[in-house]
Amino acid sequence: MTIPNESKKSAHITFQLNGETTEASFAPYKTLLEVLREDLALTGTKHGCELGECGACAVLVDGEPVLSCLVLGLECEGREVLTVEGMAEATDLHPLQTAFADLGGAQCGYCTPAFLLTAKALLDRNPNPSRDEIRDALSGALCRCTGYLQIFDAVESAIVAIAAPGGNGSTPGGRR
Amino acid sequence: MSERPHNVIGVPRRRVDARAKVTGQTRFADDIALPRMLYCKLLRSPHPHARIVRIDTARAAAHPGVHLVLTGKDLPIEYGILPVSQDEQALCVDKVRFVGDPIAAVIAREELIAFEALDLIDVEYEPLATIADPSDALQDGLDRIHEYGEEGNVHKRVAFAFGDTEEGFAAADHIFEDTFFYEGNTHLPIEQHASIAAVDPDGKVCIWSSTQTPHYLHRALAKVLEMSPAHIRVIATPNGGGFGGKSDPFNHEIVVAKAALVLGRPVKICLNREEVFYCHRGRHPVLMQFKTGVKKDGTITAMHLKTLIDGGAYGSYGVASTFYTGALQTVTYKVPQYRFEGCRVFTNKPPCGPKRGHGTVQPRFGQEIQLDKIAERLAIDPAELRLRIVESPNAVTANYMRLGTIGLAECVRRVVARSQWAEKFRKLPEGRGVGIACSAYLSGAGLPIYWNAMPHSGVQIKLDRGGGVTVFCGATEIGQGSDDVLVACVAEVLGIEPFDIRAVTGDTDLTPVDLGSYSSRVTLMMGNAAIQAAERARELLADAVAAHLEVPKGRLVFAARRVFDSEDPDRGITFREAVCLAEAKFGTLGTVGSYTPPRSPALYKGGGVGPSPTYSYSAAVVEVEVDPSTGWIVVPRVWIAHDIGRALNPTLVRGQVEGGVYMGLGEALMEAQVFRRLPAKLSNALVHKNPSMLEYKSPTALDMPEVFTDLIEDPDPRGPFGAKEVGQGPLLPIMPAVANAVYDAIGVRIDEVPITPEKIVKALEAKKAGRPARYGPAGFPTVQWPEALRVPPPWEGGDGHAVNDPPRPRSDKKVKVIHT
Numbered sequence: 001m002t003i004p005n006e007s008k009k010s011a012h013i014t015f016q017l018n019g020e021t022t023e024a025s026f027a028p029y030k031t032l033l034e035v036l037r038e039d040l041a042l043t044g045t046k047h048g049c050e051l052g053e054c055g056a057c058a059v060l061v062d063g064e065p066v067l068s069c070l071v072l073g074l075e076c077e078g079r080e081v082l083t084v085e086g087m088a089e090a091t092d093l094h095p096l097q098t099a100f101a102d103l104g105g106a107q108c109g110y111c112t113p114a115f116l117l118t119a120k121a122l123l124d125r126n127p128n129p130s131r132d133e134i135r136d137a138l139s140g141a142l143c144r145c146t147g148y149l150q151i152f153d154a155v156e157s158a159i160v161a162i163a164a165p166g167g168n169g170s171t172p173g174g175r176r
Numbered sequence: 177m178s179e180r181p182h183n184v185i186g187v188p189r190r191r192v193d194a195r196a197k198v199t200g201q202t203r204f205a206d207d208i209a210l211p212r213m214l215y216c217k218l219l220r221s222p223h224p225h226a227r228i229v230r231i232d233t234a235r236a237a238a239h240p241g242v243h244l245v246l247t248g249k250d251l252p253i254e255y256g257i258l259p260v261s262q263d264e265q266a267l268c269v270d271k272v273r274f275v276g277d278p279i280a281a282v283i284a285r286e287e288l289i290a291f292e293a294l295d296l297i298d299v300e301y302e303p304l305a306t307i308a309d310p311s312d313a314l315q316d317g318l319d320r321i322h323e324y325g326e327e328g329n330v331h332k333r334v335a336f337a338f339g340d341t342e343e344g345f346a347a348a349d350h351i352f353e354d355t356f357f358y359e360g361n362t363h364l365p366i367e368q369h370a371s372i373a374a375v376d377p378d379g380k381v382c383i384w385s386s387t388q389t390p391h392y393l394h395r396a397l398a399k400v401l402e403m404s405p406a407h408i409r410v411i412a413t414p415n416g417g418g419f420g421g422k423s424d425p426f427n428h429e430i431v432v433a434k435a436a437l438v439l440g441r442p443v444k445i446c447l448n449r450e451e452v453f454y455c456h457r458g459r460h461p462v463l464m465q466f467k468t469g470v471k472k473d474g475t476i477t478a479m480h481l482k483t484l485i486d487g488g489a490y491g492s493y494g495v496a497s498t499f500y501t502g503a504l505q506t507v508t509y510k511v512p513q514y515r516f517e518g519c520r521v522f523t524n525k526p527p528c529g530p531k532r533g534h535g536t537v538q539p540r541f542g543q544e545i546q547l548d549k550i551a552e553r554l555a556i557d558p559a560e561l562r563l564r565i566v567e568s569p570n571a572v573t574a575n576y577m578r579l580g581t582i583g584l585a586e587c588v589r590r591v592v593a594r595s596q597w598a599e600k601f602r603k604l605p606e607g608r609g610v611g612i613a614c615s616a617y618l619s620g621a622g623l624p625i626y627w628n629a630m631p632h633s634g635v636q637i638k639l640d641r642g643g644g645v646t647v648f649c650g651a652t653e654i655g656q657g658s659d660d661v662l663v664a665c666v667a668e669v670l671g672i673e674p675f676d677i678r679a680v681t682g683d684t685d686l687t688p689v690d691l692g693s694y695s696s697r698v699t700l701m702m703g704n705a706a707i708q709a710a711e712r713a714r715e716l717l718a719d720a721v722a723a724h725l726e727v728p729k730g731r732l733v734f735a736a737r738r739v740f741d742s743e744d745p746d747r748g749i750t751f752r753e754a755v756c757l758a759e760a761k762f763g764t765l766g767t768v769g770s771y772t773p774p775r776s777p778a779l780y781k782g783g784g785v786g787p788s789p790t791y792s793y794s795a796a797v798v799e800v801e802v803d804p805s806t807g808w809i810v811v812p813r814v815w816i817a818h819d820i821g822r823a824l825n826p827t828l829v830r831g832q833v834e835g836g837v838y839m840g841l842g843e844a845l846m847e848a849q850v851f852r853r854l855p856a857k858l859s860n861a862l863v864h865k866n867p868s869m870l871e872y873k874s875p876t877a878l879d880m881p882e883v884f885t886d887l888i889e890d891p892d893p894r895g896p897f898g899a900k901e902v903g904q905g906p907l908l909p910i911m912p913a914v915a916n917a918v919y920d921a922i923g924v925r926i927d928e929v930p931i932t933p934e935k936i937v938k939a940l941e942a943k944k945a946g947r948p949a950r951y952g953p954a955g956f957p958t959v960q961w962p963e964a965l966r967v968p969p970p971w972e973g974g975d976g977h978a979v980n981d982p983p984r985p986r987s988d989k990k991v992k993v994i995h996t
Contacts, residue, residue: 037207038209041209043204043206043207044200044201046204046416047206047368048366048416049448049868051449051870053449053870054869084198085199097199103827106194107655107828107831108197108366108415108417108654109193110367110417111416112197116198136877139877139878142366142876143877144366144835144839145835146834147836148838152877
């Protein structure tokens, strides 16, 4: 959401955001996290420290998980950014979203976008990771609710759904 | 109802709010942005204890982009969560009490401008003596942090004698005396506290906040702003983790509400991570001494517990926390004579309060380690010892806690069997070990925070002609799944799908009061209220349908979105048609339900903390691997069984159990809210040692062990569909089970948390040097305890009163505090 009277929106970038060419103008000191949340009203990306410690702000930049609080918006010119808002196809949830929802992978839901995107980056690069590889890939984000185990289960379930013949495992309408 | 198989209850299900969470659409407080919104930042004290001599805000107020600067004189009225400790001010007026105490607020066009303007506020302080820890607080003659309390910096002292413990100790074959220390730690929710306040178009004020207790915030705002609660609306946004850390009314909430009222524009604050550490209200550091007498067979004859509690700078829930450190020792095992003395002191640190397991976690740690020591001395297997002394269902304990169902023995048997305990205990190679511990927790506090005779939870139901149902309740979704419980109970009773129901929760304008998401009360209390409201709605529908179908009401079944004759299932109508029939017959359809806990038999003063409609029980076996050269500990496996009564949604219950295990491991192994002195050349101030997520260590995905969870289901008639709590109880056995496992692995006792490699190495060095193979506190200081309230236990003819109870003007008190 743009804020009236906000000063110094002197930085401009054009980038691919959730599959759409997007232009943004913002104060040049702003991080990608701030640009997404404050200038583009995409509040699905969360923050827990804004110092690169908690991992809650992870998004994918060119397919790789990055902490959006440590990246300047200006650095994203021409890049491809994926946030949690871009994971579903219309109302069909991504298999990871379905699995997290069905298997208790989200409790308070605050760290969930970061875990979903980090897991997506893992599965895009390695469609059949072991539990230890899942653990390792997700270890950069903190979750205080779940104890991580239902998150691991959800990722493993999504692996199976994605690999299932004839479908990408998404849930039409995102509900049962 | 319960005789029929359930369609929703007990079925592992996607929670009703899951889709919003996995698509990033859940709106947390900081996700709300309003037109013309301004930003607030707080100036915080750099001194742990100082008088405020002068505050000059002129330069800050003149800074371009600043709209308002507030100081303590703008919000002088004291507030606090408990009526007995109204000791906070939204912005400090006369003095500051810890590094981080807020003294001024800047509201500006941008957050950055507000931040810059903080530097332009000139404050002159006169430093006072720092009360760093309980040993300072127990000294006479030092500066007082508060002008109330027992005396000096002693906030609260309590003493109870439930029977004659000396007689019990005389009857014992062995007496054990042990001291333990439980370090403080904090909730560390990933969501930082955030609030946004705005003046509604009609002139009333509304605040959206990450609070677990919108009702109590509502009351605090009314008091401090001197407004009618009718003109204040509190909306509890879904909390990005709570764990008790968002249960107090907070200064920043009051400040943004005030600023919005002054400016007529929306004002938002989002704390940074360092500030979240200053909000704290987390686990109290507690020093404790247990003296326990036992017979040769393990029967407990008497127990005497003393606790010394470091409260930090304000009351918060501390008086309740103090009572809680002594309340639940009796509800797991039979303790015929029990004495408890507790003392909470003020120190110049962020205030402690309720964290998951509130006040009961620390003494449970000591009690369960001491039981391990007792078992070893008596040469009884520690699991067997516990089975011998488990309390009986429906018992009234020495301190008049009335128990419900107890699945503890089954919990112990289950974890013993699944962990192959008999093959492992004292049999694993050096460096590997297993430990067992048990616990109990309330399913909701039996008394409200302020005395009143009203229900603890209320639910309203509206039925729509289209077949949709809206259910309203003040309960707050903090990630635990309260919205799901609410919807599930209603769906089950009405025979419809959870997806047919909309939940409206945590909004003081729209929803009936539920006291809040604390004390593991929501499932039991809101659940019972929801069932009552839904049954009343079903009754209306059944009346109309019975007349229409010409079927006796008692034969009607509500299931699969239909209402039909149990003897002829084809003879029926849709739920939607049933609603239309009932609306035609009765008019607009709506019902209410409410829940008030049963009266407790604990009638002595102080007996209000501990009673609950029923208690949950847990047992855990933890396996550890300890490297004796480095002290490094790895926990590869945990087995836990939890007496849930009935799992309303097993997916969520398992999540709560595993989340409790996780948080317990953090407390056991690494988490510590600790303080240090700045170098003298700076200020020598007592500051938080690690107010960041990098330095405050918490377990990551790599640290989490395998957890084998068992749910023991023995429905408790007091709970909704038989359910008891799960949010807090499963955390409690973890820390002592880790300590007991470390002893099994390497033969040293670590009698405090966190159990760090450094402490293990020190204990091993002590063992090698021939000193006691232990790391822990040396003793318990002298405290001037008050005369104990003497309450004869039920088996000595007691009636729940103290024989020396001071007179209480109870009826006056009720009236007074309702209007606080």
